[in-house]
Amino acid sequence: MxxxxxxxxxxxxxxxxxxxxxxxxxxxxxxxxxxxxxxxxxxxxxxxxxxxxxxxxxxxxxRPDIKHGGFSEEEDNIICSLYISIGSRWSIIAAQLPGRTDNDIKNYWNTRLKKKLLGRRKESQSGRLTGSIEDPKDGNGIETLSNSAIERLQLHMQLQSLQNPNNMSMWPCKLNPVQERIMHSIQLFNESPNPLLMQHVLTNGPSNNHIQQVYSPPSNMFVNQMDNFINVDGGSSSYVTGPDCVKQTSMEFQQYLAIQAEIDQILSNKRANSISVDQAQGNEVDFFKDMDSGKDMMTWWSNEFEANSASSNSWDSSSVFDHQQLDIKY
DNA sequence: AACGACGGCAACCGCATGGGA
DNA sequence: ATCCCATGCGGTTGCCGTCGT
CATH class of the missing domain: 1.10.10.60 (Homeodomain-like)
Incomplete structure (x- = not known):
């Protein structure tokens, strides 16, 4: 039935x-x-x-007001920023781009923008970044669930490194809790490449309780952030303020925990690998090696994109939400 | 010229959601 | 409170044009 x-x-x-x-x-x-x-x-x-x-x-x-093709650089920026912030929620992204449909943006992202941003990286890193979006068949079975989260994380870190490639300590003030937790672990790992320490940090990092304290629906701060976000276009979005916003926020929080669980699982896998294999060989884990150098990350991007980004800060993932950066404190 | 590979995009599918009965 | 159904959404598919061999 x-x-x-x-x-x-x-x-x-x-x-x-x-x-x-x-x-x-x-x-x-x-x-x-x-x-x-x-x-x-x-x-x-x-x-x-x-x-x-x-x-x-x-x-x-x-529909009479539909625009097709010819995405402007500004639209690219908005799509990229929003994708990093909220993932593949195309209808919300479309609501910020008058005349664009969710389908159009989804196709544009999948066929062009994503390749534009990550393509160069794929070339330079192929076969090296195990357990990532680049290698969905490497055997640990979790990648398909993690594509969006990892992709967003990579994009976000990429943007940060472009803005300030020599100062990794700036991350915590821009990243969300999950990203921050990972980056905190990476920093510690760089300072003291001890897999056991890494394990401790990953295991005992900011707890769900703490994240919930920041992100749960009763938090006026987060409700207000979401409130601002979903009404950027003056209300044409299908999302609304008030009780529905709380509902939406609750959903955000659930998704947030899901993403965190995914990343935890990845890190857990990599941690196991690092202890059993990499530690014995005295190597860094590929996953962390990939992320530990702003210079290395620069190779992810196409030259065109690098040029655009270097000449302006328009690619800053925070630019769209400058007025509403989450105030995360541990 | 023929063929296959690839990319872009329109359209479909199935699930989630919300509102009304 | 529950069910049913229309709508909305994101992922996926398949067609078609272009490009390379």
Whole structure:
């Protein structure tokens, strides 16, 4: 017993829309609106399409204010910053870019922007960064869950290193708790490359309780941060303030814990590797070796991106939320 | 010229969510 | 309080054009 289909799958057309279908849908919606019911819309119009398909076609293509292609550098910056901050929540990102759809931004990120930012790194690091997004089949089975978290972490650190490549101690004031915990561990590891110390830090780092204290819904600080964020565009976002914001914040917190758990698991794996193999060989763990040098991280980026970033601070992941950096204290 | 590889993008799918009955 | 259903969302798929061999 599966879920009931939203439409009669046998009698609906799939695939690309014809100009006639486009015209019918556009004309009808411009004259009468959707009537608040997408499911019945195709029947009213006389086209053999699923209501969801009509909605998607309207929102992603036929809407009058849609922009296609030609993303500006500013839009790139916003997408990058928001992706680092909130991950693949395309609808929220799209809400900050008038005329852009979530689908458009998602495609743009996956096909171009991500490669632009990480492509060079892939070349220089291929086969070296185990347990990361670059090697989803290296055998420990957790990478697919971790892509977003690791990718965001890498991007964020990259941005920080570009701004201040010689001062790693600046990280804690910009990173979120999970990132900070990792970077704190890396710093200690650099100062004293002792896997047991690393293990201690990772195990006894900032606790969930502490993070919860900062991020849980009752925290006015975080609610306000989210409140500011989701209303940047003056309210056109589908998210709202007040009780719903608390709901949203709670979700954020749950996701946050999930990401932390993922990263903990990665670190746990790497830690085990480091003790059993790397320590014996006197080597640093690849994962940390990758992140311990701002100079090394510079190679992640394309020259074009480096040039852009060096000439301005527009790529600072904090730029979008300068007014609302989380005040994290341990 | 033919073919395969690759990239970009439109569209689909299935799950989550929220509101109304 | 519960269920049902429409809508929203993110991940994935597949088509089509372009490029390289």
């Amino acid at each position: 599966g879920r009931a289909p939203c439409c009669d799958k046998e009698n609906v057309k799939k695939g690309p829309w014809s100009p006639e279908e486009d015209a019918k849908l556009k004309d009808y919606i411009e004259k009468y609106g959707t009537g608040g019911n997408w499911i019945t819309l195709p029947q009213k119009i006389g086209i053999k399409r699923c209501g969801k398909s009509c909605r998607l076609r309207w929102l992603n293509y036929l």
